[in-house]
Amino acid sequence: MHLIPLRVSKADHTKKDVDSMAGQTLYDKIWASHVVKTYPGGDALIYVDRHLVQEVSSPQAFAILEEKQWKVRCPEAHIAVADHAIPTKHRDNMLAESLAARQIARLKKNTAHHAMPYIPVDDDRHGIVHVIGPELGFTLPGTILVCGDSHTCTHGAFGSIAFGIGASECAMVFATQTLRQHKQKSMRVILDGTMGKGITVKDVLLALIAQIGAGGGIGYALEFAGSAVDAMSMEARMTLCNMAIEAGSRVGLVAVDDKTIDYVKGRALAPQGANWQAAIADWANMKSDSDAIFEREVSLNVSDLAPQISWGTSPDQTLPVTGKIPDPHDEPDRLQRERLTKSLSYMALSPGTALEDVTIERVFIGSCTNGRLEDLRSAASVVKDRAVAQGVSAIVVPGSATTRIAAEAEGLDVIFRDAGFEWRDAGCSMCVGMNDDRLSEGERCASTSNRNFEGRQGLGGRTHLMSPQMAAAAAVTGRLTDVRELI
Amino acid sequence: MEQLTPFSSVAAPLLSNNVDTDIIFPARFLLILEKKGLGKYAFSEKRRGLKSDFILDQAPFNTAKILVAGLNFGIGSSREQAVWALVDLGIRCVIARSFGEIFFSNCFKNGVLPIQLDGDEMSAVEAASLGQEEIFVDLSAQHLRLQSGAEIKFSVDPYGKRALLLGLDEIEMVLAEDSQAIEAFEAERKAQTPWIVGRADQLAKPEK
Numbered sequence: 001m002h003l004i005p006l007r008v009s010k011a012d013h014t015k016k017d018v019d020s021m022a023g024q025t026l027y028d029k030i031w032a033s034h035v036v037k038t039y040p041g042g043d044a045l046i047y048v049d050r051h052l053v054q055e056v057s058s059p060q061a062f063a064i065l066e067e068k069q070w071k072v073r074c075p076e077a078h079i080a081v082a083d084h085a086i087p088t089k090h091r092d093n094m095l096a097e098s099l100a101a102r103q104i105a106r107l108k109k110n111t112a113h114h115a116m117p118y119i120p121v122d123d124d125r126h127g128i129v130h131v132i133g134p135e136l137g138f139t140l141p142g143t144i145l146v147c148g149d150s151h152t153c154t155h156g157a158f159g160s161i162a163f164g165i166g167a168s169e170c171a172m173v174f175a176t177q178t179l180r181q182h183k184q185k186s187m188r189v190i191l192d193g194t195m196g197k198g199i200t201v202k203d204v205l206l207a208l209i210a211q212i213g214a215g216g217g218i219g220y221a222l223e224f225a226g227s228a229v230d231a232m233s234m235e236a237r238m239t240l241c242n243m244a245i246e247a248g249s250r251v252g253l254v255a256v257d258d259k260t261i262d263y264v265k266g267r268a269l270a271p272q273g274a275n276w277q278a279a280i281a282d283w284a285n286m287k288s289d290s291d292a293i294f295e296r297e298v299s300l301n302v303s304d305l306a307p308q309i310s311w312g313t314s315p316d317q318t319l320p321v322t323g324k325i326p327d328p329h330d331e332p333d334r335l336q337r338e339r340l341t342k343s344l345s346y347m348a349l350s351p352g353t354a355l356e357d358v359t360i361e362r363v364f365i366g367s368c369t370n371g372r373l374e375d376l377r378s379a380a381s382v383v384k385d386r387a388v389a390q391g392v393s394a395i396v397v398p399g400s401a402t403t404r405i406a407a408e409a410e411g412l413d414v415i416f417r418d419a420g421f422e423w424r425d426a427g428c429s430m431c432v433g434m435n436d437d438r439l440s441e442g443e444r445c446a447s448t449s450n451r452n453f454e455g456r457q458g459l460g461g462r463t464h465l466m467s468p469q470m471a472a473a474a475a476v477t478g479r480l481t482d483v484r485e486l487i
Numbered sequence: 488m489e490q491l492t493p494f495s496s497v498a499a500p501l502l503s504n505n506v507d508t509d510i511i512f513p514a515r516f517l518l519i520l521e522k523k524g525l526g527k528y529a530f531s532e533k534r535r536g537l538k539s540d541f542i543l544d545q546a547p548f549n550t551a552k553i554l555v556a557g558l559n560f561g562i563g564s565s566r567e568q569a570v571w572a573l574v575d576l577g578i579r580c581v582i583a584r585s586f587g588e589i590f591f592s593n594c595f596k597n598g599v600l601p602i603q604l605d606g607d608e609m610s611a612v613e614a615a616s617l618g619q620e621e622i623f624v625d626l627s628a629q630h631l632r633l634q635s636g637a638e639i640k641f642s643v644d645p646y647g648k649r650a651l652l653l654g655l656d657e658i659e660m661v662l663a664e665d666s667q668a669i670e671a672f673e674a675e676r677k678a679q680t681p682w683i684v685g686r687a688d689q690l691a692k693p694e695k
Contacts, residue, residue: 076688079690175662215587
């Protein structure tokens, strides 16, 4: 197995051991500025600045308000949008009596009742919550942002504390604009080096998760730092923070720099005038102090990475594309051996098979992980002047209408369509499999989404996670492919 | 929320690691708008066919109030349906080597006690579970008692403990106790950092 250099600090520090005058992490700073009340034992009631609301996790939360006759405390701190269950084609024909239509109608009714901003399905600003939040300037540095969706960590790319919550907590935010929370420990993930040709942030994250495990970040807020992070675009940083939850961390974040400020400037809900000047003055401090103490630190040099592909049913079951399917017999630990065997059985793969010999039937390019303009551009660069392999069905689902319109202005839709891809409307689509975009039993998919769990993309479906370029390469060859051979 | 009083039950062993919330409650059932009656969809993929051999469908575990799990139980999606479905099946306590954080937090909102154990203590619980023994759960005393008489201490957040024991509603408590503190916080925030105040109402567009 190709091992990536990874350093874990020998002794995990605890903050109690160090001088209380030590510097603060970015997470510490944002947390401290949002404490409404501290409880005995250290938990705090924290103020929530922003809440993104979608159709799946909100109906039961609104029902709690209705039952108790509570009001939404600050309607203007929320944006609601239907993204999970929404069809990505033939929306006009959506059956009025379908469960998805009922769920979307309920969101519309609930938001109207509470005077909460709602973005309709046919609006040019519609899209996946984690794509439109930043696009609208709703996501801002130094804020606390939540959503009833685990990939809310995406917004941490802007130097905010952003995390997923359950529906009961959504109701708490509606009614009180606060949450009672336990402070996370801090882990710094240092990414140094330069990504080689054909390597993207998705490969970096998959390699990291393979190293620290799907539960490796539980209890920690992950701050991503290092020269590779400094060099990343905001879109890449969103992909980076988005996958923190696949390492078990509710929170991923990156310090604010000029790129962050340039991205936010001028967006519909970004501060303006004097408020903008005050905001950027505050944001200059949205980084960890040089003497800040992290309880844990890991580092990864991205220079030597090969493109990564998940082969199993957890994101940590990932290998370089040049690898071979592992043999459970080589695994000394009984539980790990059983897990490998079970994953291989679900994925219908035999030990020793080269990943590049595995054929696929479906390709999905999209999701809150990889459905942004840069992702579509990088996939299109591989697809251009090539055709989707025979027997493969491939779709591109932009993360938002804004992304779709921008991609169409560049002609990306034409490149994909000419190659045999379907070009769809925005939504979560085949990442969560709640609409008609699902795998059939036994189908194998090259996917740019974030979870390869059993049944995630459809009952009995088999998911291989990878970057947009790698998914594009698989589409044109019909098998898992090292994109470096095509570019 | 139903109060959690001391109880005894067999404990269903679901010992594999990384049982994610997609396995506990598959996404296609998330279209349901209610939170009651979701038990029949729990672990749906594992309970296919006319006669399910899934552990929670097998006597004596079909009446279990305790679930014993491995590492990272409830990892992944934030869907609270995973907890609602377990509650509907009668589960009031999950004992695992570790938990997905959002699932862990969702448990306390729904009268379910999550207990994290490891080492010999967890091995003893696993053995008791596999041996179909009844386990006694006493949150007040913060211990489990096995049939052998062995007592296993567990830790729990004091606030979560109180909420479970008394069946408290967190939102009601905050509205009753902290409304003034929230108002004061908001006033100061508006004065100090006016740029942070939400203004999503400005998104409204005239009707087409």
